[in-house]
Amino acid sequence: MAAHLLSYLLLALCTLSVSADVSVSIDCGSSDSYKDDNLIVWTGDDGYVQGGESHSVQSSNSISRVMDTLRVFTTQKKNCYHIDSVRQGRVLVRASFYYGNYDGKSSPPTFDLQFDGNHWATVQTSSTVYVYHEVTYVMKKDSISVCVAQTNPAQFPFISALEVRGLESYMYVNVDDNYPLFLRRRVAFGSNATIRFPDDPYDRLWTPEVISGGMIPVRSSALFSKGLTLADQPPPAVLKNAVTAITPNSTLQLSMGFPLVPAPVYVNGYFSEVAVLGPNQNRYFSIFKNNQSFSQPFSPPYENCTELYTSNLTASVNTTFSLVPTNFTTLPPLINAMEIFVIGDELTNGTNDQDVKGLASLQKAFGVLQGWSGDPCLPAPYTWDWINCSTDPVPRVTALFLGSFGLSGILPDFSTMDALQIIDLHNNSLQGPIPDFLGTLPQLKTLNLANNQFNGSMPASLSNKTGLNIVVTGNPNLCTSCPASPKNSTQSSSGCSKKDSNILAIMFGAIIPSFIMLQYLWETLL
Template sequence: MDIHLLLLVIVFSASSISAQVFISIDCGASDSYTDGNSIPWSGDKDFFQDGVTQVVQSSNSMSHVMDTLRVFTARKKNCYSINAEKGGQILVRASFYYGNYDKKSSPPSFDLQFDGNHWTTVVTSSTELVFYEAVYIVKGDTTSVCVAQTKPDQFPFISALEFRSLGIHMYNQVDSNYAMFTKNRVSYGSNASVRFPDDAYDRIWGPGVAGNGLIDVSSDAIFIETTKAPDEPPEPVMKNAITTSSSSAYISLGSNSPVVSIYILMYFSEVIQLDSTQKRSFTFYENNQSLSDPIIPPYVDVFELYYKDNSTNSSSSNTFSLRPTTDSTLPPLINAIEVYLVSDALTDGTDSNDVTGLSSLQTGLVDLQQWSGDPCLPSPFSWEWISCNTDASPRVTALHLSSFGLSGPLPDFSSMDALETIDMHNNSLSGPIPDFLGTLPNLKQLNLADNKFSGDIPTSLSNNNNLKLVITGNPDLCTAGKSCETTDTTPTSSEFPVTPSSGRSTGKKKKSNKLPAILGGTIPSVFVIWAIAGYSYVLNSRRKRAAVVATGANGMHNRPNGTPPQGTKFNVNIEEQVNVEINVDPDDQQEQQNQYNATNI
């Protein structure tokens, strides 16, 4: 088991950094407002056009923020995405309040995800608010939070979503390739929650009222310096604490499950100015082993200690406690604690080349802009119109975009060089077929049938014997090297029926007045030469005869009856929370000393 412990005697100075991202989304709402905590909220209409807005039953109203929600009845996953600083640290809080909005008294469960990673399985309640927090380093220029349906007829929803930037120096004992999921955050001795504006980062510190032999105490300091601590606990949190009534008693902090990596931060500040006869000294224990030097809380300052256990293979749970040293005249105390569960290693997401290409597609084809979040991850919650391989950073191997109502020219997505299949038939795509399609090295199938493409077919496609190319139903297309002519919509005897492509059901046959390109390519040139010579001879003979007739008619002008025969016109037609209980063991009352429980870690 790999244990890390650090006592942070703070000697440096740091000022609180105002958050770069401070976004509060009231899901399902359309208005903007500021709540009683001076937090500005906005509705989610600028983030989401899909889903259904709902309102909780009036009898279940909890707060303005929780009265509305957005429900998603389509797609494998639905995501909110915001711009964020790459490499920045962010806290995300997702809240869910069912409130019997559908009058079915059946709160659903579903998955919660962020940036292509599984976060937790949300289990909602008929009467209670449920929220989850994650802290992580953003790997791209955006970050996304998604809800995903996992059970039939249990539609995911979300009530509120909050994004808060954290200082990059905070929580830096956890590797940046891992996320932290909040298990508990407690302000001991407080009788109300503490959050923004008292906490500049808007962490929510729940009240921890004394019980089980513990007593609440308050600091007599006028001011407590908290910004020197790396993780910057807010001053109101450090104004209160819990302790025991006996200097020989110890405080039990609870126990953790052996199957999860845990990260604990503890904050200490002396509540009174001690005289020379008083000493408060204690140590941090895991089971019966001391893991720290004596802790002596400073007055008007903060002492921070952290514990991180990376082991997930232990056969039994661990218990944590604060125990007085033999020379201490005062019992242990603790002001606040944060407990996080550490995730598995985070994914790097879908390959950046494919993300770039998909972004180009969405920019050029607005109907695709409804999809957001990581395209391929987590499996099996990829976007409905793509297929991905199983690489650690998945590659997109197919685009399934038939009958999507797409229109306009095809944008450049040439960076998607792992594509094997592209199916875009039965849309209204127009303009020339892009040359880059012929440069995709792994492309095996390309179906562009039944669109409005025009111009020449790139030779990189027409000459590719390894490519199955389908381009029927594009009447304005020409073969490479031949000039294109405007489609004549007037039916003539030269029209030929064209069989619709297999990817589209039209209900009737389409007709085109263009002949297959193969016809023009098989007429021998000698016939053309003889035809020209013959035509010239006939024309010359007629001109001579017309001249004789005119002379013999004493100046009267006569024309031959009828008009010269017209040449037949030929055109071309080419055919997808680790919710581990970490509880205090009620039977873990040790006999060797008096023990008092502080919290459920």
């Protein structure tokens, strides 16, 4: 069967303390820290992002304190938040956006959203409501980056809130860990308000369903005193309500919210009886897909929960799901909660770690480069402005284009970037000797160091490297014809080292007196 009935797990219901080591709530555009009505502690975004401008939305459009401010990015094609020192594991990341006509233009922008070098979503913001996107995945590193990227001219990306929540390792394991889950819907049927923390210890957002003509909301009398839970841990709060069909013979049609085009999806349905049934009562129904049976008949338990899931399904907006009663049931079908995800493409491992290390050394040495964050090469259309990358599954950085970047000081060691073919550092104020490691880069074909303040002599590793085009004009203190200098030697204004000058002084000191003596003897003999 494509749908599977999961066995019950006798586990104590988890609380936020289980995942408290991964709980980050960032109020973007704000510098304040505060606790909201849901007991969630929010912090400003100063420590998580560089660049961007803080703005307040129009007060008449404000939804909540978190949505009062935003950070907008008007420079660079990709701008990122970086959350460091996160315990590796399964996480839920949620990004929220509320335009609120902050710029007075009544023109909500559209832009791309990314995480850890992976494409996440195209964000279409609204003038009247806030939108959010949520991804659940297993981290590959101990940090998280969330980026917004401009896709349309004059439409500047922004972000209002960013949240990270830790999940248990056994949650949502019915999909391979190498694939992310993008939330489409998470519904609490029969509820009249959104359910989140503290009712859900993992702070998932369970939104109410709009009651249609074929639904009847019902309230559960179950207390769930035994604390039973399933692997994906639906909180009891979402099981306290449900919807049923109108009559025992009625079918309950579900609104799935599948994407427009066919895509792989992961669907969880949660079913819990709402009352103690009498001896002559029963509730049996099956799940139908496109009007064909998709599961065996089952009966939801009281003060417990049945979870039915499917993770090997391709669905689109034309795919329908319904709950169909059996011929012998006395009660109509019901459902308490549902989660629908689109299964994303395989997670990337990101840019080669050695290249990331080398780029980090450049950013540490030159503050002007620190505005770039997130994965350097991925997603491919949004590489950093001053690098080129290969198209390998794990990209390599193949070029540095840092000409006229206002760099000054000593060039740091970035020898780990051994796939570099082009290094362009012209027209800066770089000082000191040309580093030896540049000549050891095996793929290097072009090195442009023109118009800097390098001194010393050309390293032998560069002088002897075949097939390398070197440009060093405009470095007045650099001697290109001198042999390689000792590590600590300095250059005179003529381009020759002090050691060479001393040798010349000794030579002339010996030759000139000898010449004078020979001239005296010659004149005496005459």
